[in-house]
Amino acid sequence: MKDINRSILDRWPCCYVISGIGYEPGAADMIDELLRDEVEIMRAVAAEALGSMYKKTASTVIHDALVQAARTDTSQLVRDTVAKYLSVATPVPNPPDEAHRKAADALLQQIWSAEPGKPKFDAIDAVVRQYKKSDAATKTR
Secondary structure, three states, X not given: OOOOOOOHHHHHHHHHHHHHHOOHHHXXXXXXXXXXXXXXXXXXXXXXXXXXXXXXXXXXXXXXXXXXXXXXXXXXXHHHHHHHHOXXXXXXXXXXXXXXXXXXXXXXXXXXXXXOOOOHHXXXXXXXXXXXXXXHHHHOO
16 A cells, blocks of 8 residues: 555555454554555545544544544545544634633623613623623633
8 A cells, every 4th residue: 555656546455455354553554644645545545444443443543643634634535534433623722611601691691681672782792891801811810
């Protein structure tokens, strides 16, 4: 599979053979193909084979390689293939803490209980101001 002098048609079946028989030592070579091969279809085949192998073994090494490919590969095909086997969630940069939850609850309460005839946008603006104050408070912790 790593012999780039051979055609893709000769290289890609190796990934499926290794995956199909569950030959875990061969995963390292497939990971190398997934992360470094210049040919998109070869990376996609490696992703498919590794994903199948991951489902059977739950290998953390394979998992980490698939996550890396999901985050760094330029090919939508490769990322879509990886996504079939992983639930790759985008991390929340600043997960809400208790202060943010309270501010959001207060904001929603203000919107829901806005005086009749009072524009909802006023209530929304008030909530945004409250959120900004709570966000500034949490940044100093």
